[in-house]
Amino acid sequence: GAGCASRVVCKECINEFIRGMNRRDGRKQRISPDNPMVNASDGERIPLLETSNQTTRQGVVRMFVATFVSALGPVCFGYALGFASPATADLSQELSTSPRAALSPGAISWFGSLINVGAILGGPLGGRCAEKFGRKTSIMLAGLPFIVGWVLVVVPSSFNSHDQLVESMVIYPLCLGRTVSSIGLGMLSVTVPVYIAETSTAAYRGFLGTANQVAVTQGILFAYVLGIFVEPYYWLAIGGMVFVVALVVLMLFVPETPRWLLMDGQQKAAKNSLQWLRGDDADISNEFSDIERNLMQQQETFSCNSLASTLLCSLPVSSPMPHTRLIH
DSSP states (O other), rough: TTOOOOOSOOOHHHHHHHHHHHHHHHHEOOOOOOOHHHHHHHHOOOOOEEEEEEHHHHHHHHEEEEEETTHHHHHHHHHHHHHHHHHHHHTTTOOOOOOOOBBBBBHHHHHHHGGGGHHHHHHHHHHHHHHHHHHHHHHHHHHHHHHHHHHHHHHGGGOOTSSOOOOOHHHHHHHHHHHHHHHHHHHHHHHHHHHHHSSSSSSHHHHHHTTTHHHHHHHHHHHHHHHHHHOOOOHHHHHHHHHHHHHHHHTTTOOOHHHHHHHHOOOOHHHHHHHHOTTTTOOOHHHHHHHHHHHHHEEEEEEEEHHHHHHHHOOOOOOOOOOOOOOO
């Protein structure tokens, strides 16, 4: 142990090591007469503690459900990225069959690239919402700019098809819609990975964490495949709205993360959330205590850093030494 002065392994060191390993693996300790034994420094034989997984099969299924529901967010992300490619075939002057939706190559470039602009704002906004309103609520809030953006993209299709419209009447709502949608894109890129990490156990966190990137590529693939069969472009935009609506509705049926609920002081709700995620018959006492302990350590570290910053800022700044002339 860190506080042990002896170079010989002692009983307390071994027990502390086992407790730490059990806390890290999210498992509970179980002592039985058949457990393997180790020799301590005082000659006493100490039983090694058997571990068992706290998550039931029902809990594993629920973890996967919560992950795949939240992964609809990255699907919306990828669909918005891939949408520009098939849509330009219907919007560009060279390939368009509709004069009301004919755009120049320069306008098409703006239409495709503005998806990155709003994401710059959406990232910090998503982080702030995740801390203030929760991970689940932030994912649902990200659907709002997505829906507004897709509606703006569909707006030019409502113009009279017999009118030869000027380019500005078409490109402005299209570009504004892409920019607004990208705000939701930035929010989801922050909140979804946090939600998946805080709802999964250590044994499945690495595997489930890959769902974020896989879902982005699936969204791009959906946009490309639908673009082959769906014309004109605004039906593709309506398809994007379907994914967003599915995300918002299905998120209503999965819980908020236990960690954020504890941060918000909702201890009973945090226990209920963790119990749902691990299964109705799972023992969540050890994992719940670990989450509480980690939050307390995080708060103590933050308080110490704040105090150190305050003390450093309050120190008087010494005046610079007067200029000294060197005498050769």
